[in-house]
Amino acid sequence: MYAKKGTLFIVKNTLKLASLLVAVSIISFTLVSHSPMDPIQSYIGADMTSVSPEQRENIAAYWGLNDTNTTRFFHWAKAVLHGNLGTSLTFRIPVTDVIAERFFASLALMGLAWAISGILGYLLGIIAGMRKGTWVDTAIKGLCFTIASTPAFWLGLLLLMCFSVWLGWFPIGLATPSGILNEDVTIYERIRHLFLPALTLSIVGVSNVALHTRQKLIDVLDSEFIRFAKAKGERSLSLLWRHGIRNISLPAISLHFASFGELFGGAVLAEQVFSYPGLGQAVVQAGLGGDVPLLLGIVLFSTLFVFVGNLIADLLYQVIDPRVRRRRTT
Structure with a gap:
């Protein structure tokens, strides 16, 4: 009886956590995608003036910035499911390490x-x-x-x-x-x-x-x-x-x-x-x-x-x- 109640409690909270993370991920990614911040400029930093348009295109292609927001979200979500949160543009190390x-x-x-x-x-x-x-x-x-x-x-x-x-x-x-x-x-x-x-x-x-x-x-x-x-x-x-x-x-x-x-x-x-x-x-x-x-x-x-x-x-x-x-x- 108690084992069954414990199993139901674990399953219920696991589903609740999963749905919460999915909802937070979608909302957060949508808000960040509409941010006025330029991720390429954030990545390059103070050397922005010395970067050619071709280099900007290469950086955008490398980070998938030319893709649609939906495609970028699914690529990011797939990486997250594999335990990869990406690389921090500020610290230049994996996000998990930060x-x-x-x-x-x-x-x-x-x-x-x-x-x-x-x-x-x-x-x-x-x-x-x-x-x-x-x-x-x-x-x-x-x-x-x-x-x-x-x-x-x-x-x-x-x-x-x-x-x-x-x-x-x-x-x-x-x-x-x-x-x-x-x-x-x-x-x-x-x-x-x-x-x-x-x-x-x-x-x-x-x-x-x-x-x-x-x-x-x-x-x-x-x-x-x-x-x-x-x-x-x-x-x-x-x-x-x-x-x-x-x-x-x-x-x-x-x-x-x-x-x-x-x-x-x-x-x-x-x-x-x-x-x-x-x-x-x-x-x-x-x-x-x-x-x-x-x-x-x-x-x-x-x-x-x-x-x-x-x-x-x-x-x-x-x-x-x-x-x-x-x-x-x-």
């Missing part, structure tokens, strides 16, 4: 920011919910509303000016000190370069988790079974631990895993502000330089990244809330 190299830098940044924002938002939401109507609740809500309306790039620039330019506590940018070999960089220096970008993403991601956790906790504390527990003499902390944590954890986890897309979008801005060499900065370079293979490769990878985050959340639902398991097995 993604593999940049992903681990972005993973450290997004993973740290995701964990900090989730924990901090969850704790702030609990405090605000337990202190509903007090000055503490008002202060936390005001802080969350302010954060929610603050652009990530503006916050990053503000932190950069305060802690790097004025105080000089942290480096201005990059992931490692310039002029030092990668293997010679200490963990301390890596953390110093990672701190401000991670802090920017952490602050931006706090508000949604905090506000949703606060509202869910208020709803739980106003429910009938909580009133019955209070009549039996249970105190606030006991009520929170025995009845509140499990009920408010599910929506918090759901929201936080669903924020993978927002996290990646925030990383694009943060990495650009701090010149952090991750996937976010590679997206900007690919977009500005008309690097179509790299841009499409990162779009597919980010789609897979967000889908996996939502899938993990779906699996965790069943671990935290037994009611979800019962609905799935009936």
Whole structure:
């Protein structure tokens, strides 16, 4: 019984992922094909004036730029199915190598920011919910509303000016000190370069988790079974631990895993502000330089990244809330 349910779950999510990747591929390729960027100029670079028309034609023929958009899409899709995402016009290496190299830098940044924002938002939401109507609740809500309306790039620039330019506590940018070999960089220096970008993403991601956790906790504390527990003499902390944590954890986890897309979008801005060499900065370079293979490769990878985050959340639902398991097995 459970093996059959597990097989259906795998097949369902595999088909969902496949259809999502196909739809994203078609839409992304169509948008990129109508971009005003000249891929030949992006490939040649500053030496554009020294290239003859015949050389331009040879380059266009080599990259298949003279074909129709439909033909180019099917050639690209066929190569993708064989694991070949093409060659980056900006970095002159395979797209898979660029993604593999940049992903681990972005993973450290997004993973740290995701964990900090989730924990901090969850704790702030609990405090605000337990202190509903007090000055503490008002202060936390005001802080969350302010954060929610603050652009990530503006916050990053503000932190950069305060802690790097004025105080000089942290480096201005990059992931490692310039002029030092990668293997010679200490963990301390890596953390110093990672701190401000991670802090920017952490602050931006706090508000949604905090506000949703606060509202869910208020709803739980106003429910009938909580009133019955209070009549039996249970105190606030006991009520929170025995009845509140499990009920408010599910929506918090759901929201936080669903924020993978927002996290990646925030990383694009943060990495650009701090010149952090991750996937976010590679997206900007690919977009500005008309690097179509790299841009499409990162779009597919980010789609897979967000889908996996939502899938993990779906699996965790069943671990935290037994009611979800019962609905799935009936």
